[in-house]
Amino acid sequence: MEATLQSIFRDGLETYQEHHGLSMDQSRAAQAILLCQTEALGYEEWICFDDGHREQQNHSCRHRSCPRCHGAMTHDWLERTQARLLPCDHYQVVFTLPHELDALWQYNRQWCGDHLFKASAETLRQLLADDKYLGAEVGLLSALHTWGRTLSFHPHVHVLVTGGGLAGEQWRPVKNGYLLPVGVLKAKFRGKWLSWLNDAYAAGELKLPPDWTPERWRQVLRTISRKRWNVRIQGGYRHGHGVVNYLSRYLRGGPIKDHRIVSATPEQVSFRYRDHHDGCEKTMQLSPMQFIARVLWHVPVKGQHGVRYYGLYTAGAANKRQRIKDQLGVVAEAATATQAPARQCPLCGRPLFHRLSVRGQISYLRNTARATVRGHVQQGAQAAPLPQESPAQSSERFFIALPGAA
Template sequence: MHRPKLELADIFRTHGPAWRQGNAGHVSLTQLKVMSAIEACRSEVLGGHVAGCAQCGHRHIAYNSCKNRHCPKCQGPAARDWMAARADDLLPVEYFHVVFTLPAEIAQIAYWNKKAVYDLLFRASAETVMTVAADPKRLGAKVGMTAVLHTWGSALTHHPHIHMIIPGGGLSPEGSRWIACRPGFFLPVRVLSRLFRRLFIEGLLALHYSGELMFFGDLAGLADAETFAAWLAPFRKSEWVTYAKPPFGGPEAVLAYLSRYTHRVAISNARLVSADAQAVAFRWKDYRIRQGDRQKVMRLSTDEFIRRFLIHVLPDGLHRIRHYGLLASAARKANIEKIRNLLGAIEPETAPQTAAEISLLTLREPCPCCGGPMRIIEIFRRGQKPQSRAPPWEQAA
């Protein structure tokens, strides 16, 4: 199994203790738990199992994953499982990708009030799409969407935004027919942007009125209601960044896109270049460059790198993937079945499971030597060592 030369876990294990000591009292319990989980992921600390090939006898040791949603190593398997569950939900229609972004000044308020403002970002963007789509002058239909929250820019800066994947059409108000959007065009971006701006500002004022927002530093004065309303006024006229990308090439392209975005974390191990006590170097993409090579290497002090990563740790209980409208969890299956019938689409076939796939002791990955099925032959718990032996070079990361 290929393993990157440098991992986030290596940085946390080596430099995390000194960072925690130097920032004691300024790190949340949730952030500390994320650091500990990533440090322990796929190491002997969490226990694991010994896998053996049923054909050639090859053996290797695999340590357990932390399964933390912020861990770069755990999100690949999580994304595969999530996508397998979503594959049957895809419709034979065009899919569109719309992005809603907050102005930098308002994003600073989100930095201090993550749960309240991120929830509002989800609600305002979903209501925007459903309201404009329901307008008879636009589409005149009830639509559904999957929304994914990202809080980072490529340089690990705080940049909260919503990626929304939307089928190109919806059910008529009475639910008796499918209304498709124009080929290659879903909804007017400027209309979406202005409604989103209004809904978000109204929601932000409501949060302030109910006492759910906190302010610090240079913006501490915004705790006063009149001062806050005056501060928000210019944002009612400024342009908010909402944009739509070209439609996907088909359902398979939607799956490929979602598998990259739904379970992405602030930085992947593949982007790390080097790390020592002074600095961490990583690859990033400079979107200010319109043409040419956007790929660059950034060097941050090790303390600053850890700080930037941890500002993207989400509050406990906050879901970063949400479904709305026709795709809301409660009625999703019934709505999809109804739409398929209206479109005359054939229900996707589910491949039958083989006996090996059904067995709980059979692993998903085949033998690296001969391609045969790998089975668990021993399980060892935290703090234990395996009785079955495997050469060091055959131990799985």
């Protein structure tokens, strides 16, 4: 049988839950991955009226972490975003947080994600609005990633930046293919993040990891304040379409797609990755529990957008974008809606007609069940403390019923 994320979860998630528990976000993601494209979620049925042939397609879960059903939604996002891009060179800027903050991130995921977006966007917009560098309003497209190629925890944000901006009513391109001095960019980004981090801690908005004392907190602050933070500027890329296409691969589907999984046994999961040091494709082996833990590290916070737009790329800046296109001599193209090809009968070739839609009988855990589930975890000794490899994403842990479980 082909190894997939769904099959690995089906075989190992129950054991993982018994030892580590799941946060609410992890529970939703695991439930969705397990049930995606199964009859439990319902199905659509088509029929050929000429020869009676019938086809059935199970519903998809549509969860951001599921690698089985992301294709159509990713394609739609890619088309909309590429149509929004301005006809100019673009630069890609990658902002990475120091690894000393990884544990803090796991206990403050919403705050850290939002402020990584905010710090990177404000840094770029403020510097490029300065006449010393560009003196114009630019467009930014930001995408948050939390994983490395081996599924390790590596929070960073990719920002696609227009190679020019709107100064008053006129388009102003960057000079000599030079966006910004990277040293200034690093210093401003680091200053913003540390200022907000200190303010949030003082206001009681941050939750420290259980093994962090106030002295450990001060030590981490001293360490990261002395480091040179990792910020890279890449580009320019013609029109930015290539970068958007790259980012679309990480928009949905979680940190690993099924085609990268080589094999899975009760003892070991093997998957492919490309080593960025030498560019070679390699294989990594992990135990099923380690593999599941790494996948669950990267479940997004419910309601938190993984892609955000700023400046000229916001929805409200459509008139500005059209003004720039007019100045650059670009003819506006009419939007064309792409439609999926009609289903055809494999026997006679005639169109298939949609016959019915069946809704699944699975009911997801609701908020009203939290107290009961929390009590079960507190009473049962099976919920062991989380290992260091898999820090909790919230203080609340609970269990879900797996398909086929008693």
